[in-house]
Amino acid sequence: MTLKTNLFREIESVIKALKFQSITVERKTVLQPLIDFIQDKKSSNEEIRLNLICTHNSRRSHLSQVWAQTAAAYYGIKNVFCYSGGTEATALFPMVAETLKHSGFRIQVIADGNNPVYAIKYSDNEHPVIGFSKTYDDAFNPESGFAAIMTCSQADGGCPFIAGAEKRIPITFEDPKAFDNTPEQAEKYQERSLQIATEMFYMFSQIK
Numbered sequence: 001m002t003l004k005t006n007l008f009r010e011i012e013s014v015i016k017a018l019k020f021q022s023i024t025v026e027r028k029t030v031l032q033p034l035i036d037f038i039q040d041k042k043s044s045n046e047e048i049r050l051n052l053i054c055t056h057n058s059r060r061s062h063l064s065q066v067w068a069q070t071a072a073a074y075y076g077i078k079n080v081f082c083y084s085g086g087t088e089a090t091a092l093f094p095m096v097a098e099t100l101k102h103s104g105f106r107i108q109v110i111a112d113g114n115n116p117v118y119a120i121k122y123s124d125n126e127h128p129v130i131g132f133s134k135t136y137d138d139a140f141n142p143e144s145g146f147a148a149i150m151t152c153s154q155a156d157g158g159c160p161f162i163a164g165a166e167k168r169i170p171i172t173f174e175d176p177k178a179f180d181n182t183p184e185q186a187e188k189y190q191e192r193s194l195q196i197a198t199e200m201f202y203m204f205s206q207i208k
Helices: 009-016 025-043 060-074 094-102 153-158 185-205
Strands: 048-054 080-086 106-111 117-121 129-131 146-150 165-170
Touching: 009 185, 025 048, 025 146, 025 165, 025 185, 048 060, 048 153, 060 080, 060 094, 060 129, 060 185, 094 106, 094 117, 094 185, 146 153
Parallel strands: 048 080, 048 146, 146 165
Antiparallel strands: 106 117, 117 129
């Protein structure tokens, strides 16, 4: 029996409110290839490397990386290493950090500048997720043996081939960027974050 990681209490509260029944049958079909990839790796006692990819590595790919890593810890699935990248590097959008803070993550800026580096913690004793914008083939990311998960349709369409990827899986999300500088901005980022969290937790809940 694998012991699950104790997450921060606020994050645990968010997780308890996630509703897997909100995921449609069609969407579950989209998620199934990633469930199969994770299950195959776990059954073979291999490391599970996931590279979540979006165009600018600024919003959806980071939310996906953080929630996937947290879900793996929550369900006690070991040797899961989540990364993110873009087809180009920009910066992690500050509203993403604010949205994660709102869900209980503890965030520290460990390097300032045009592309700040964030340490994003979900548990006292687990290594933080390191968040900053980079291309998917950056030296920080794995070279091979990973699943490339395309989190936006633009990157999915623009990158038919990801070098080193063992499997390429499109799981696209709507971009909350459309609501930047509007009264709905915070609400829409939270909505997207919770959708991503729901789907990541659903997928890891299916692993035996």
